[in-house]
Amino acid sequence: MSTVLSRESIHLVERDDTVHVVAEEYFYKTESYYTILSHEIHGIPVAPGSSAVLDAYIVPLCLERAGSAGIPVADCTISHSCAQYPAVLYGLNYFASSSEYSVVRDSARGKETVRHITNNGKYPLCYQRLAEGENIEGHVAIFGKSCPEDDDIRGYARSLYEVFGIPLVTMVYVRGEDGARLSSLAPTRYSSLSNAEKTLLRAYITHQEFL
Amino acid sequence: MSRLGIFVDRKTLSSAEQLNALIRCRDAAESMDHSVEFIFPGDIKKIPQMDALFIRARTDPMNVTYVASRTASSSGIPVIDDPSSIQICSDKINMYCHLKKHGVAIPPTEFLSKKEMSPSAIRDLFERMGSPLVLKEPSTSFSLRVEKVRDASEFQRVARRFIRMSDWIVVQGFVESRYDWRIGVLDGEMIYACMYTIPSDTFKIQDSVNGHVVYCGVESIPPGDVPGEVIRLGIDAANAIGDGLYGVDIKNSNGDACVIEVNDNPSLEGGEDSLYPQVYEKIISYLLER
Numbered sequence: 001m002s003t004v005l006s007r008e009s010i011h012l013v014e015r016d017d018t019v020h021v022v023a024e025e026y027f028y029k030t031e032s033y034y035t036i037l038s039h040e041i042h043g044i045p046v047a048p049g050s051s052a053v054l055d056a057y058i059v060p061l062c063l064e065r066a067g068s069a070g071i072p073v074a075d076c077t078i079s080h081s082c083a084q085y086p087a088v089l090y091g092l093n094y095f096a097s098s099s100e101y102s103v104v105r106d107s108a109r110g111k112e113t114v115r116h117i118t119n120n121g122k123y124p125l126c127y128q129r130l131a132e133g134e135n136i137e138g139h140v141a142i143f144g145k146s147c148p149e150d151d152d153i154r155g156y157a158r159s160l161y162e163v164f165g166i167p168l169v170t171m172v173y174v175r176g177e178d179g180a181r182l183s184s185l186a187p188t189r190y191s192s193l194s195n196a197e198k199t200l201l202r203a204y205i206t207h208q209e210f211l
Numbered sequence: 212m213s214r215l216g217i218f219v220d221r222k223t224l225s226s227a228e229q230l231n232a233l234i235r236c237r238d239a240a241e242s243m244d245h246s247v248e249f250i251f252p253g254d255i256k257k258i259p260q261m262d263a264l265f266i267r268a269r270t271d272p273m274n275v276t277y278v279a280s281r282t283a284s285s286s287g288i289p290v291i292d293d294p295s296s297i298q299i300c301s302d303k304i305n306m307y308c309h310l311k312k313h314g315v316a317i318p319p320t321e322f323l324s325k326k327e328m329s330p331s332a333i334r335d336l337f338e339r340m341g342s343p344l345v346l347k348e349p350s351t352s353f354s355l356r357v358e359k360v361r362d363a364s365e366f367q368r369v370a371r372r373f374i375r376m377s378d379w380i381v382v383q384g385f386v387e388s389r390y391d392w393r394i395g396v397l398d399g400e401m402i403y404a405c406m407y408t409i410p411s412d413t414f415k416i417q418d419s420v421n422g423h424v425v426y427c428g429v430e431s432i433p434p435g436d437v438p439g440e441v442i443r444l445g446i447d448a449a450n451a452i453g454d455g456l457y458g459v460d461i462k463n464s465n466g467d468a469c470v471i472e473v474n475d476n477p478s479l480e481g482g483e484d485s486l487y488p489q490v491y492e493k494i495i496s497y498l499l500e501r
Contacts, residue, residue, distance in 0.1 A: 028272055029349060029377040034304060041308045051298060054272050061281050079253045094273040124252040124275050
């Protein structure tokens, strides 16, 4: 089995009678999405599921499901404009990606950003209000394991894996005084992984994660 | 009295025909003693307060209609179109997989992935499936990204364009016909039937010819004039997807009927149901009175 984590490579890992599809991203109509779909059509247990990956990358649905699992999530409003700044903005349309968000601190820049994200008002967006001083941070989770020092983030990674079953994902959080709130889930390029993360992922791909 | 939410967007309200269809739907619900609220994308949080949701905006798993559908579904509210139907019907790969799995007759159909595309693979497809072939980008609607190709160079040119939007594309044998049947199916029963007459200068129901958009003709057909095998095939195709509302397109030019596609969110503003005045009542009963 190849453990080369080359761009766009897909790895199928069989564990617990389920085929786990490891890929950099799971967007709709990609090779990884259709790999999942083919398994589902043939009745082969597969993780993540095709509807789970759709939910994971559509921010309001992602937060709804994560919130139901007890994970703190950012308040998310769907609109054609953003009422309050600072805020983090996500597109909500065919061309949008959860990996492309905009943090906007003032309304002057906000107008231009909203125009861009909504394609001049054609599509809605979703925004999450940020309190002063709050920032965005990202953490990679591999089969539900994440290595930050924050115990909460490690727990959320496990819970998110139980909800969505995505082997490789970047968890995007709003970090405030009261801790972290989930903002979105985004794809993860193999090239962005640290050496420790690459080692862990390869261990999963070769069934040596227990080492 | 129950509350029906009708999910719309700006585009739904952009034509007089669409507006008329929405008004007919609202009037039908009110005549059945239900109240109606139009819900726009910004009002999505109101959905859990409704008793049912009817989506009348272009559905796609990547747009806000899917959020609306999932919101209704996770709140336990009956919804047309349900999330699974949107996911399957919006993606022709997924849709044809379901039709094949259930043994529903379709034209010869194969899928070609980006990584498999090569001159020899294309040659092989022509040898096995004949010429011309029809290429489809999986999420196309209104025949926008459907093209007929006659040779390998045409195939490559079109496929390269489609592969930019999807890692897999549909390759289908061409079925000649001057009209498509459209069978409207709700919960496994035909609720209307019509014919789409294909414009003479194209093979699609809608196309751009010499810079002008040409549309198909629509003729509502009484049930007694629809061949029995077409009705049965329409119902079988819809059942392969789910138990919601579908518009099934069928070609039957040589008596060997085959399904071209199953649409969730079928159009009802073009006169498709003009001989079937109970269509909206049936939809509302399905949503609110089951």
